[in-house]
Amino acid sequence: MSSSIMHDEIFEQPAALTRALTEGRSAVTALVAEAKRRDVRYLVLAARGTSDNAATYAKYLIQITCGLPAALAAPSVHTLYQADVDYRGALVIGVSQSGAGEDINEVVARAKKAGALTAALTNTADSRLAQEAEHTLLCHAGVEKAVAATKTYTTTLALFALLAAEWSGHNELHRGLERIADVAAQALTVEAQVQELARTLIHAERILTVARGLHLCTAIEAALKLAETSYITAQPFSSADLLHGPIASVAFNIPCLLFAPKGQTAAGIAEVAGSLRQKAARVLLLAGGDTEGAAALPLADPGTELLSPIVDILPAQLLAYHLTLARGLDPDNPRGLTKVTITR
């Protein structure tokens, strides 16, 4: 396999996950203890780009496992409209690998003043975000050099999963996290198959990525990875929303990447796969469990679907990488992008 920074960082993920979960543990425990002491009633997650996709995972996971409402912030409410929002009873977590985004910092600063407990989830210990927040959860992913974020995404998911496990005392989550690095390593063994799949997509102008519920983050992040590196027009959909209109625009031979990990969403995704095949779309199923037989690519099984998003994105990262190479482009230098995007 040819090498690049992005490729190296994709394969650093099993080790990075281990570091995040061991070195990051005490900070998670401390945050959960204070959140319970202060009777936190709901969570708000403030993020942009890849970090926002990671926050989407947390939005579902925290509600499912902790029974607390969890929501994505709208940073411009504060940065453009200077609104004072009453955050008493909230835990507000700013999520940013660089910790340099001014808008996320502003949300956290305002939330702290408005009575929230605040935390930073970042890969940069001395960032402004970490200074602003009362608690800091560190990815311990090592410096991420590629413009397309990979290891900071999966370590962020892992820290959210650890947070949910500590908060809820969920045994399946704890047990699954103990072996998640090994499952990630296994998920990366599909590289040769992914490379072959990438070759069949060289001339595709458009691709749909589809998942549901807890796994929506995987569809959104896969679309972002594909778009920012290979320049394909990638549209992420919840399988539930796809049927509310957008399916009308699906035409002959459009490749559709469907994520169907073992669990509650698999049956619904199989149904959507049927509807898409009826429209003669090209269904590419990434599946675990029972439906694996019909799959274009197998998904690794972390023992509980609650952790699947951490490993299911790996074949999609590889696909973005290999499609980019197959198109004669440089995955390490997407046009018009820089590593840190500042939103004013």
Place this chain on the structure above:
Amino acid sequence: MSSSIMHDEIFEQPAALTRALTEGRSAVTALVAEAKRRDVRYLVLAARGTSDNAATYAKYLIQITCGLPAALAAPSVHTLYQADVDYRGALVIGVSQSGAGEDINEVVARAKKAGALTAALTNTADSRLAQEAEHTLLCHAGVEKAVAATKTYTTTLALFALLAAEWSGHNELHRGLERIADVAAQALTVEAQVQELARTLIHAERILTVARGLHLCTAIEAALKLAETSYITAQPFSSADLLHGPIASVAFNIPCLLFAPKGQTAAGIAEVAGSLRQKAARVLLLAGGDTEGAAALPLADPGTELLSPIVDILPAQLLAYHLTLARGLDPDNPRGLTKVTITR
């Protein structure tokens, strides 16, 4: 102009807005009174498709004007994962024109059991959603027959604006709502210009719709309308997120519909317009106020940008309609769609 159900319903909107705001008022007042009596601390909005785009407006508007956190629900948390979420202190509003979506009904039913104050925002008085919720806000839009929702979208926005006005005592909102029907009628006078613009897009395979903050709902709803009727590949973006990756996939001559109503987001949208022009994209600016001179289409001015989304979607609805006709398609019969989509 040629006629169709969708076209008729687009032009029914000024009258429908008047009905929603007059006939709907007492229900809004009653809901706000009970919410304050019960010390509601935050709002959760549960919706799908077009209704979810309307809820996105409310998410911003409620936070900006009422200073209360407002969030979009993740229905599958309840329907697929059977999670019990602690909704004490929440007002949970189910939004659905038909009121028939089982998943939204389930969110409302569970929220009521879990301690939330609940409301339905629907166009169907005898729907299950209305029966399930403690309060009902009715669109009074009349039966909507076209598959592509138009008048139920704008009347839903108007009811959310009325809710925000009553809750916050915001004078600008109240004053603006008094004349919003007239401003909507004015917004529809651009039809001839829109028809001309539609002709230039006949062969476009892809279009981007871009807005920011409070106006994000307009970009998302415009993309949905365009995709479900004309089958163009339409991708909505927050201008803040577009720079985090997706801009890499923007290529020569791609039409980009930018919404720049007068207000806090106009400067940022102008900046993004510059970046897109540098990439030789075809920038189509819908603008009000100072930047109107450079605009492809003017936006009507409701006096406060807080109400702009109610009228800014109208030229986009007309564009979807005329692009569909120009392509020789039937706006009243999008392939593969039905009026009520049931998500299980």
